[in-house]
Each structure stands twice: as structure tokens, then as C-alpha cells.
Amino acid sequence: MSAPQGWEEIRAEVLRRIDRRDWAPGAIIPTEAELAAEFGCARATVNRALRELAAQGVLERRRKAGTRVATLPVRKATLDIPVxxxxxxxxxxxxxxxxxxxxxxxxxxxxxxxxxxxxxxxxxxxxxxxxxxxxxxxxxxxxxxxxxxxxxxxxxxxxxxxxxxxxxxxxxxxxxxxxxxxxxxxxxxxxxxxxxxxxxxxxxxxxxxxxxxxxxxxxxxxxxxxxxxxx
Incomplete structure (x- = not known):
């Protein structure tokens, strides 16, 4: 994709790739920088999409270990930082x-x-x-x-x-x-x-x-x- 993408569209594309098994359960997906370059958008936009999928239990994110497709996706509780x-x-x-x-x-x-x-x-x-x-x-x-x-x-x-x-x-x-x-x-x-x-x-x-x-x-x-x- 060369045109800028909204985070919702990027989230949908990531889900499609997971559903097609382009990225199998347990696989590490490309970095935020790599996806931003592919989609032609800001890294923050990719980050928002991946955070949403992590909150849904579709992805697992670990500092310095990358982002991988969840082996056993689970539904997670939503926790916001409260004011x-x-x-x-x-x-x-x-x-x-x-x-x-x-x-x-x-x-x-x-x-x-x-x-x-x-x-x-x-x-x-x-x-x-x-x-x-x-x-x-x-x-x-x-x-x-x-x-x-x-x-x-x-x-x-x-x-x-x-x-x-x-x-x-x-x-x-x-x-x-x-x-x-x-x-x-x-x-x-x-x-x-x-x-x-x-x-x-x-x-x-x-x-x-x-x-x-x-x-x-x-x-x-x-x-x-x-x-x-x-x-």
C-alpha cells in the first residue's frame, strides 16, 4: 500500500493477514517502522492499530521482543489509565x-x-x-x-x-x-x-x-x- 492509511484500515489489513495465515499463530510480525513504510503512514498510526489488536488479545506485544500473533487469542479486559x-x-x-x-x-x-x-x-x-x-x-x-x-x-x-x-x-x-x-x-x-x-x-x-x-x-x-x- 502506498497511500496513507487510517489506523482502522491498518487494523483491518493486519486482521486479514492473520486470517489468511500470512502471519501464523505465534509468528513475529514486521516492526512498526516496517509497516509504516509499507502503508505509507506515520509510525504512530501503525502503533494505534497494533495497540487495539493487542487489547483485543489478537497480538502479543513485549518490549524489545517484538509483536507476535497470539497463539491462543483471548478476549481481554479493557483497562484505561483513569484520571x-x-x-x-x-x-x-x-x-x-x-x-x-x-x-x-x-x-x-x-x-x-x-x-x-x-x-x-x-x-x-x-x-x-x-x-x-x-x-x-x-x-x-x-x-x-x-x-x-x-x-x-x-x-x-x-x-x-x-x-x-x-x-x-x-x-x-x-x-x-x-x-x-x-x-x-x-x-x-x-x-x-x-x-x-x-x-x-x-x-x-x-x-x-x-x-x-x-x-x-x-x-x-x-x-x-x-x-x-x-x-
């Missing part, structure tokens, strides 16, 4: 937040390792406490890669949370997410107003833009939080 303000307001509650820390420092080794960075890499450390009707709702502990922020952090960090600003302005291509029940750490307990060791719902998420890590964040929700998604 905490909208999540709280969607519950009919008043939202507020307080930025607790914004510093540029070297992270603990487990964090730099998780992001694939050198142990002495400097990141932004941003801690935010989110409120629902004046009560602690979510304690957010985030490490953010300054290399993906050409214009730096926003000037109005007291007006718009880093969570909301990132979702709206910093694109990511893929990520990983883990959910767990864990005992409250000392900082969790202090900010959420619970006893140390209390059971909390924890989300840990890492996102990437191509080969560059964007952010690693740990979210500790106050007791009673309930996650909802769709199938």
Missing part, C-alpha cells in the same frame, strides 16, 4: 488533591531497574494525596522520567494533578500493571489515616513511550476502594 479527579467526581463526590513532594533525585535501585535505567539516573519523585469529600482517597507515589518531558513539569502543579496532566499530555505506547492486596506501609498509613499493616488495594503501573520509560507509579487506595472494568 483520579474524574473517578472521584463520577462517584458523586467532591475532588481535591495535595502535592506532597516534587523533587528531582536518584530513585531506589528497584525503581531504576524496573524502568531499565542506570542506577544513577535522576528522576522526578512526585507524591500526591487525592481526596474524596475531604477524606483521603488515594496516595500516589510516582517516579517520572524527565527525558520524556521536553518542556519540563507543568507550572500549575497545585491546580492540576500530575496524574491528570500526564494522561492528557504525555503519550505512551504500552505498559504493564499489577494489582495486589498489601499491608499499609508507614507512609501509606500516615497519609490515608489507617493503621500500619491495614489491608489496602495497591496498583503498580509502568508506562513506556517506545523505548523510553515514562513513569512508574504506586497507587495505594483507602479501604473500601472497588475496581470496575469491562470485558
Amino acid at each position: 483520579t479527579r474524574l473517578e472521584v467526581e463520577g462517584r458523586g463526590q467532591h475532588y481535591d488533591f495535595r502535592l506532597l513532594e516534587a523533587s528531582e533525585t536518584v530513585p531506589p535501585v528497584p525503581v531504576s531497574s524496573r524502568l531499565g535505567l542506570a542506577p544513577d539516573a535522576t528522576l522526578w519523585h512526585l507524591r500526591t494525596l487525592h481526596f474524596a469529600d475531604g477524606q483521603p482517597f488515594l496516595y500516589e507515589d510516582r517516579w517520572l522520567n524527565p527525558a520524556v518531558l521536553p518542556d519540563g513539569l507543568p507550572e500549575d502543579m497545585a491546580e492540576v494533578s500530575i496524574n491528570e496532566w500526564l494522561v492528557k499530555t504525555v503519550a505512551y505506547t504500552y505498559g504493564d500493571i499489577a494489582f495486589s492486596a498489601a499491608n499499609a506501609r508507614a507512609d501509606d498509613a500516615a497519609h490515608l489515616g489507617v493503621e500500619p499493616g491495614a489491608a489496602l488495594f495497591i496498583t503498580e503501573r509502568t508506562t513506556w513511550a517506545g523505548e523510553a520509560p515514562v513513569t512508574a507509579v504506586r497507587l495505594a487506595y483507602a479501604p473500601g476502594y472497588r475496581l470496575h472494568t469491562v470485558l
